[in-house]
Amino acid sequence: GIAMAYEFRVSTLCIPIFWMILGCSSSVPTTGEIEVPDDRTDTEEPQVGSVTKGGRFDDGIDVSQQWALLIGVTGYERFQRLGKLKYCDRDMERLADALTSLGGYDSENVVVVSAKDALPTREVILTAIRNFFDKIQPGDTVLFAFSGHGLARDGVGYLMPVDGDPENSAASGIAISLVHQHLQRIPDLTKFVVIDACHSGSAKGGNEAL
Numbered sequence: 001g002i003a004m005a006y007e008f009r010v011s012t013l014c015i016p017i018f019w020m021i022l023g024c025s026s027s028v029p030t031t032g033e034i035e036v037p038d039d040r041t042d043t044e045e046p047q048v049g050s051v052t053k054g055g056r057f058d059d060g061i062d063v064s065q066q067w068a069l070l071i072g073v074t075g076y077e078r079f080q081r082l083g084k085l086k087y088c089d090r091d092m093e094r095l096a097d098a099l100t101s102l103g104g105y106d107s108e109n110v111v112v113v114s115a116k117d118a119l120p121t122r123e124v125i126l127t128a129i130r131n132f133f134d135k136i137q138p139g140d141t142v143l144f145a146f147s148g149h150g151l152a153r154d155g156v157g158y159l160m161p162v163d164g165d166p167e168n169s170a171a172s173g174i175a176i177s178l179v180h181q182h183l184q185r186i187p188d189l190t191k192f193v194v195i196d197a198c199h200s201g202s203a204k205g206g207n208e209a210l
Contacts (some may be wrong), residue, residue: 050179064139067107069132071125072114073148073162088147089114089195096147115162120148122161133182141190144179150197156169159197 013134072092074085096112099105113120113128136142149160151169158164165172176195183191 036087064141065109065137066099066103066143067132067136068096068105068110068142068143068145069100069128070112070143070145071120071128071148071159072112073113073118073120073146073160075162076149076160076164076166077162079149085148088196089116089120091147092145099143119162121163122172122174125159126141126190129174129178129182133186136186136189138186138188140186141192142183143192143194144183145194145196147196150195159195 067100070092072089074088079085092112092114093116096110099110100107100116111128111132113125118124146159149164149166151158151160151173152163153169156170157176158169159176160166160169160173163172179193183189183193
């Protein structure tokens with residue numbers, strides 16, 4: 001399903017494509033003029049090394065970075081009933097190309113996990129997630145994308161690696177809450193989450209919401 005979240009509110013539609021999460025300000029001046037807080041003028045420059053909404057600054061220069069972790073899983077061996085899937089890895093590779101050629105992302109900041117380099121097993125994906133988020137700094141922009149099978153058990157959503165067992169998703173899958181925890185622990189991020197998988201809407205509500 002498709003689920004789109006705005007400031008952590010999620011709604012679900014019935015067609016299997018992307019859902020994403022955005023954080024932005026919804027404040028609109030009513031006077032037709034830009035309102036400036038009392039403690040700061042519209043000409044004041046950010047302090048050295050400070051973090052403001054939308055970036056990280058050093059000597060007044062925005063030094064925040066754009067990062068992407070793209071995971072595509074095909075060739076499932078234990079999902080015969082649902083199918084092995086064919087194009088998830090290719091989708092993520094093409095998304096990576098688009099981000100670097102059109103989106104302004106540095107190629108060194110775009111990580112693709114797919115069978116092209118190593119089978120996207122649970123261990124490989126967990127290691128990639130941990131290493132990826134260790135590089136992120138406050139004020140950066142983060143895109144997390146997953147394309148593959150997804151399962152939901154007892155209200156918990158799981159992203160399934162190539163070696164995942166549909167009969168034991170809790171032990172062999174990757175809880176969506178893990179991604180949520182990484183995104184929450186780093187302040188002032190601009191966050192985009194794209195999940196192309198069954199039960200992507202299971203991440204709405206409660207502690208599982210991204």
